Amino acid sequence: MTENCQNSIPSRVTLKDLLMQKNVPVSRPAQDNGQEGFNRNCSCDQYSCDQEIASHRLMQITDTLFKRGVAALKDDRPCCARGFFETLLAVEPDHIKARLNLSVALSRMGDHKGARTVLEGVLVNEPDNAIALQNLEVLDSIGF
Amino acid sequence: MTRHIVFANRKGGCAKTTTAVNVAHSLALKNYRVLLMDLDPQAHATLSLGMVPNPGVPNIYTLLDGGANLEDVIYPSRIANLSIIPSSRNLSVVEIEGPCFSADEHRLSEVLHSKKMDMDYVIMDPPPSVGTLSVNALAASEEVYIPMPMHFLAMEGLAEMVRLIYQINAAWNPGLSLGGIIPTFYNKNTRITKEIEGDIVQTFGEKFLAPPIRQNVALAEAPGHGLTIFEYAPKSIGALDYDALASFIDERH
Numbered sequence: 515m516t517e518n519c520q521n522s523i524p525s526r527v528t529l530k531d532l533l534m535q536k537n538v539p540v541s542r543p544a545q546d547n548g549q550e551g552f553n554r555n556c557s558c559d560q561y562s563c564d565q566e567i568a569s570h571r572l573m574q575i576t577d578t579l580f581k582r583g584v585a586a587l588k589d590d591r592p593c594c595a596r597g598f599f600e601t602l603l604a605v606e607p608d609h610i611k612a613r614l615n616l617s618v619a620l621s622r623m624g625d626h627k628g629a630r631t632v633l634e635g636v637l638v639n640e641p642d643n644a645i646a647l648q649n650l651e652v653l654d655s656i657g658f
Numbered sequence: 659m660t661r662h663i664v665f666a667n668r669k670g671g672c673a674k675t676t677t678a679v680n681v682a683h684s685l686a687l688k689n690y691r692v693l694l695m696d697l698d699p700q701a702h703a704t705l706s707l708g709m710v711p712n713p714g715v716p717n718i719y720t721l722l723d724g725g726a727n728l729e730d731v732i733y734p735s736r737i738a739n740l741s742i743i744p745s746s747r748n749l750s751v752v753e754i755e756g757p758c759f760s761a762d763e764h765r766l767s768e769v770l771h772s773k774k775m776d777m778d779y780v781i782m783d784p785p786p787s788v789g790t791l792s793v794n795a796l797a798a799s800e801e802v803y804i805p806m807p808m809h810f811l812a813m814e815g816l817a818e819m820v821r822l823i824y825q826i827n828a829a830w831n832p833g834l835s836l837g838g839i840i841p842t843f844y845n846k847n848t849r850i851t852k853e854i855e856g857d858i859v860q861t862f863g864e865k866f867l868a869p870p871i872r873q874n875v876a877l878a879e880a881p882g883h884g885l886t887i888f889e890y891a892p893k894s895i896g897a898l899d900y901d902a903l904a905s906f907i908d909e910r911h
Contacts, residue, residue: 527810529857532817538824578832 576602576609583615592622610636614645621649626658661911662770662780663837664799667806668822669815670786673842676877676887677805677903678783679706680896683886684904686739690778693732695743697766697795698785699750704742707735708884711746719749722765722794728773737886741777752790763790763830767798788822796822797830801837803868803907808841808851816858836866837910840903844870869902 583598599616602609613636621629630653636646665678675698682694696703697718701711713719716726721743731743770780784795796802804819806812816839826834839858845851858867871877872895880890887896 526853529813529817529854529861532814533820533861536817536821538817538821575828575832 576606580609580612580615583612583619587615587619587622590622592619595619596623608639610640610643614643614649617646617649621653626653626656629653630658660775660777660780661801662782662799663801663803663907664782664784664795665803665805665840666784666792666796667804667812667815667819668786668788668792669806669812672786672805672807672812672815673871673877674786674805675702675706675783676881677803677840677842677871677900678781679703679881680877680887680900681904681907682740682779682781683737683888684901685779685781685908686737687888687901688904688908689739690908691739691741691776692779692781693741693743693775693777694735695780695782695795696745697749697782697791698745699747699752699791700785701745701747701749702881703783704744704746705884706881706886707737707740707742709733709735709742709744711744713746713748715744717744717746717749719746719752721769722749722752728769728775737889749791763793763797766794767831770798788818793826793830796826796834799831800833801835801907801910803837803840805840805842805871807843808845808848808854810850810854813854813857836862837907838866838868840868841870844872846870869899869906871896871899871903874899 579598579602583595583602586592586595586598596616596619599612599619602612603616606612613632617629617632617636620626620632630650633646633650633653636643637650640646665674665681667674678694682692686692694703694707695718704711711717716731718731720726721728721731732741733744734740735742782795782799784792802819802823804816806816820836823834823836839862841851841855855867874894874896876891876894877887877896880887880896883890887894887900891897
């Protein structure tokens with residue numbers, strides 16, 4: 515009888531479940547910036563800011579994201595760094611430095627395959643990118 | 659350099675004001691110059707310091723409405739190193755008038771950052787809602803700490819706060835970051851406490867879990883006397899816990 519009751523209790527909803535329900539990226543810690551807000555930033559009519567201010571703010575935000583990503587990498591927090599760079603790339607997909615650093619973060623997290631994919635993507639845009647070529651060589655040398 | 663900290667949670671009754679007031683006093687006891695900013699129309703932080711909210715004197719509403727300068731609304735408290743910008747019930751106009759009110763989301767940030775402040779900490783206590791006042795506080799801060807009791811509905815509120823931080827980051831303040839989550843009304847012996855603590859650590863990392871504030875009746879009694887926990891019951895576990903929390907926040911920088 516007791517066993518039946520226990521079986522009827524649904525499994526517990528976790529914080530991760532709740533964040534996912536709200537479309538909050540759970541792979542990133544909350545101290546980074548979110549893609550969701552950028553959509554809001556685009557609807558600047560609502561906030562009576564002109565295009566120039568919106569553009570300037572966006573530049574500030576991408577700059578902040580990049581600096582935070584680099585700081586997280588230096589601080590040996592590749593998971594956080596990944597979140598910053600991915601968010602930045604969602605707004606500015608052609609940010610080469612962010613893509614190079616994202617590959618470093620992925621590699622440090624053990625996702626060498628993901629790192630390779632990012633680097634190969636960089637070479638599509640810049641076939642002679644020295645850093646991408648060099649890092650691919652490193653991945654080759656360790657068998658990825 | 660002044661640190662701008664906000665204790666925020668859209669859920670009421672999570673010890674947000676108690677935390678803001680007692681952390682402010684603890685930091686003042688550590689010889690920091692602290693400004694406590696009461697952004698809640700209920701004026702509970704103002705009351706907790708033994709002051710009577712008075713709409714007739716310059717206060718946070720006057721500041722946000724452009725009717726007073728920053729220096730006009732900062733009052734010394736009876737506690738050394740601790741000043742306050744009091745609130746009063748007329749602040750509720752800000753939320754009611756909404757877009758008609760002259761204070762936009764950046765108003766507080768502009769006022770606070772327009773001149774160098776002779777403070778080590780500015781601690782903000784916004785209302786338990788997501789409105790103009792809370793957004794102003796988050797847009798003007800660098801760090802947000804989220805006090806929350808260890809139960810499921812509070813965890814849902816936490817998830818909502820995290821979503822809000824993302825929005826604030828992107829729309830108004832890229833410099834805002836999560837400082838930590840503060841377990842309040844803490845009882846380490848319950849299963850739900852252990853589960854939620856585990857969730858927080860797993861999702862955000864151990865360093866975002868602040869020292870807990872245990873359940874302590876003195877914390878509930880102190881505001882009724884217009885006193886902080888360090889004045890009312892300095893040897894209570896409430897005082898010990900808030901001292902540990904203030905040290906955690908101080909060392910986070």
